[in-house]
Amino acid sequence: MLINFDTPWLLSGLLLMMVPLLRTGIKSQAYPWLAILPKDTLSSSLSVLIRIIGMAAIGLLILGLSGVYLKEQRIERIGQGAHIVLLLDRSNSMDTTFAGKAPMNEQEESKSAAARRLLTEFIDKRSHDLMGIAEFSTAPLFVMPLTENKQALHAAIAATATPALAYTHISKGLAMALSFFDEQPTTGTRIIVLVSDGAAAIDSDSEQALRTLIKEQHIRLYWVFLRTSNSPGIHEKPENSRDDNAQALPEKYLHLFFSSLNVPYQVYEAESPEGLQSAIDDIDKLENRPLHYFERLPKQDLSGLCYQWASLMIALLLVLKLCEVNRS
Amino acid sequence: MLAKRECFKDFRFWCLTLALVALVMLFLFPKVKQSGPVYQMTFIVDITRSMNTEDYRYNGEMISRLEYVKMTLRELLSSLPCQSKVGLGVFTERRSSLLFQPIEVCSGFNELDAAIAALDWQSAWAADSRIAHGLLNTLDMLKDDQETRLIFISDGHEAPPLNSRYGPDFSTVKDKIKGLIVGVGGLEPKPIPKFDQQGKRVGFYGADDVPHRSTFGESDLNPESIQGYDARNAPFGSEAAAGSEHLSRLYEPYLKQLAAETGLGYQRLTETAAFNQALQSEALALNKDIWIDRRWQFASMALLALLLVFI
Numbered sequence: 001m002l003i004n005f006d007t008p009w010l011l012s013g014l015l016l017m018m019v020p021l022l023r024t025g026i027k028s029q030a031y032p033w034l035a036i037l038p039k040d041t042l043s044s045s046l047s048v049l050i051r052i053i054g055m056a057a058i059g060l061l062i063l064g065l066s067g068v069y070l071k072e073q074r075i076e077r078i079g080q081g082a083h084i085v086l087l088l089d090r091s092n093s094m095d096t097t098f099a100g101k102a103p104m105n106e107q108e109e110s111k112s113a114a115a116r117r118l119l120t121e122f123i124d125k126r127s128h129d130l131m132g133i134a135e136f137s138t139a140p141l142f143v144m145p146l147t148e149n150k151q152a153l154h155a156a157i158a159a160t161a162t163p164a165l166a167y168t169h170i171s172k173g174l175a176m177a178l179s180f181f182d183e184q185p186t187t188g189t190r191i192i193v194l195v196s197d198g199a200a201a202i203d204s205d206s207e208q209a210l211r212t213l214i215k216e217q218h219i220r221l222y223w224v225f226l227r228t229s230n231s232p233g234i235h236e237k238p239e240n241s242r243d244d245n246a247q248a249l250p251e252k253y254l255h256l257f258f259s260s261l262n263v264p265y266q267v268y269e270a271e272s273p274e275g276l277q278s279a280i281d282d283i284d285k286l287e288n289r290p291l292h293y294f295e296r297l298p299k300q301d302l303s304g305l306c307y308q309w310a311s312l313m314i315a316l317l318l319v320l321k322l323c324e325v326n327r328s
Numbered sequence: 329m330l331a332k333r334e335c336f337k338d339f340r341f342w343c344l345t346l347a348l349v350a351l352v353m354l355f356l357f358p359k360v361k362q363s364g365p366v367y368q369m370t371f372i373v374d375i376t377r378s379m380n381t382e383d384y385r386y387n388g389e390m391i392s393r394l395e396y397v398k399m400t401l402r403e404l405l406s407s408l409p410c411q412s413k414v415g416l417g418v419f420t421e422r423r424s425s426l427l428f429q430p431i432e433v434c435s436g437f438n439e440l441d442a443a444i445a446a447l448d449w450q451s452a453w454a455a456d457s458r459i460a461h462g463l464l465n466t467l468d469m470l471k472d473d474q475e476t477r478l479i480f481i482s483d484g485h486e487a488p489p490l491n492s493r494y495g496p497d498f499s500t501v502k503d504k505i506k507g508l509i510v511g512v513g514g515l516e517p518k519p520i521p522k523f524d525q526q527g528k529r530v531g532f533y534g535a536d537d538v539p540h541r542s543t544f545g546e547s548d549l550n551p552e553s554i555q556g557y558d559a560r561n562a563p564f565g566s567e568a569a570a571g572s573e574h575l576s577r578l579y580e581p582y583l584k585q586l587a588a589e590t591g592l593g594y595q596r597l598t599e600t601a602a603f604n605q606a607l608q609s610e611a612l613a614l615n616k617d618i619w620i621d622r623r624w625q626f627a628s629m630a631l632l633a634l635l636l637v638f639i
Contacts (some may be wrong), residue, residue: 013631016631016635019635019639020638022638023638023639054634054637054638057347057634061627061631061634062631064623064627065624065628137453138453139450139451139452139453140451141427141451142427142448143427144428144439144442144443145442145443145446147438147439149431149435149436149438149439151431151432151435151436152428152431152439152440155428155429155431156427156428158428158429159415159417159426159427159429162425303623304623307351307627308355310351310627311348311351311352311355314347314348314351314630315348317344317637318341318348321338321340321341321344324338
C-alpha cells in the first residue's frame, strides 16, 4: 500500500460520515399538509447533493486529521553511480604527516586530516552513490551501512578526527568491507576504496577466504596508499633478496595479492595531499558508468490536500445555504 | 433581502462559516513554534569481553549484556523526538573510539539502527578494560561539545584489576559535560564466555585465565599485611593471587563513584522503559524551538462545526 496514516485509529471517525444520511442539514419548517406540496425535483436533488457534499467534507477532514500520506517511494532510474565502501585505516601512523612527523603547525596536515577533507568532498560529489564506511586498526569497526544519507556519512568522516587506534590488520578490515555487500542486490558497480598508509601481511587462511569473497561479490578495488616518504613503496626491490618477503614489505605483497585477484584493481601511491586529491579525482572519473539506481521520493503529506478539498466542500455548502429559500 | 436575513438567523449558516474560517486559519497558520525538549547524545558502549556475560533475560532466554544494550538502544531510537541527534562510539582498552558524530534520529534512523546492531565485541582493538581511563579519555575527547550528553555504558569490570594507587585524576574534566554512566549486568557473579580466534565459543573463562590483581607499580596495600612482601622483588607479596576476576558482575559502587568524580549521573540498566525515562529526563534535554504541526486543532474545530450543521 502506498497510502499510509500517521494515526490510523482516527479513521474510525469516518463513521461520522453517516450523520448526513440521518439528518438533512436543512432547517425544517412547519407546513400544514405535506401532501399538497408540489413535487419539486430540483429541491429534492439539492437535498441529496447537500448530503453528499457534507459527507465528503466530513470524510476529507477525518482523512486529514488521521495524517494521510504517500509512502516514501523508490523509482528506478538509470544514471551514474556505484555502491562504494570506504575502508579507512585508523592506525596510529595515520595521525602523522606525509613526512612521517607529527603535524607541528597549521600548514602541516596529517594524513588522516587530508583524507578526511578530500573524502568529505568526494562524498558530496557522488550524488547517486550508496556509500558505506568501515574502519580498521587491529580489529574492524562497522561504522555506517551503505546509505544515501550524506549527513550521516559526513558525521562518520568527521569522527575520524578523534585520535587513531592501534595497529593495522588489513584482512579483517577487508572482510568487514566485503560484508557490506552481503544483503545488497547486485545492481551497478561494487567498489571498495581502501585508504591506508601501510599494510600488514595477510595470513594464508584469510587470503583464501578473501580471494573467493572478492570474486563472488564482483568487487572493483581501489587502494589509495598514503605513502610516508622513505617508507618502502609497492614496487620496492630490496638489494638483499632475503628481505623480499611479506613481513618486510607488506605493502608490496598486498599489492601483489590484489593484482592476482583478477578483479579490476587500481592502486594509487599518494605521497602528498595533492597526490591523494588526484587519486580521488581519478576514482570519481572512472566510476561514472551507467548504473541502475533508485531515486528516493520522500514521504508526501496528503492531509493538506484533504483540507483544501474539505474547504471547497464547505464553501459549496455555504453557497447552497445562501440560496435557501425561507418563507415563514 | 429578506431571505438572506432569514438565513442569518439559522445557526447552520454560522456553523458553516465557522468551519470555513477555521480552515482558512489552518492554511494561514499551519505550524506553531514551540520550545520542546530534544536530545543530543553520544553513546559510548563498552565492548570488552565481560560484556559477553549472559545475565539478562529476554523472552525466556539469557542474552549477553552487549546484546541487551543493543536492543535497548535500538528501542530508544524510535522513542526519541525528531531533531534529536545520536552519536556512537565504542570503549575498550583505555580509550574510546567515536564511530560517528551525532546524527539526526528521524532522517538517519536506518543508519543508526544498523550501526548499533553491528556493535560487536570482536571490534575491540585490545583486550584490556581500563574503564576509569577510558572514561577520562572519552570526557576529554567530548569536553568541547557543550550540547552533547555522554552516555557511557559499561559493567564496571576493570581488567586487569585496578590498583587504587594509580586511578586517573578527573579534575580537569569534572562537570565539563553532562551525561550518565549506565551500569549493565546483574549483581550476581556470572562466568564470562570465552571465544577462540575465529570467534567460536569455547566455554567460559576459568580462574587461571585472568590476572586476579594488579601487579603494576607499587602495591596499594599495607606492606605489613602482604604475605612475603619484599619492597624490590615482591611488592605484591610471594603468594599467587586467588580471586574471582574470571566471574563478572555489575560493579555498581565503583561506577557510582566514577559518576560522582566526573559529575555524571548514574543509572542502572534494568528494563527498557525505565532506561528511556532516565535518558529523556529534563537534566539531559536541550530546549530547542521546533515547529509543531497544529493543523489538527483547526481541522477538528471545522469538523465539529460541520457536524453541528447536520444535527
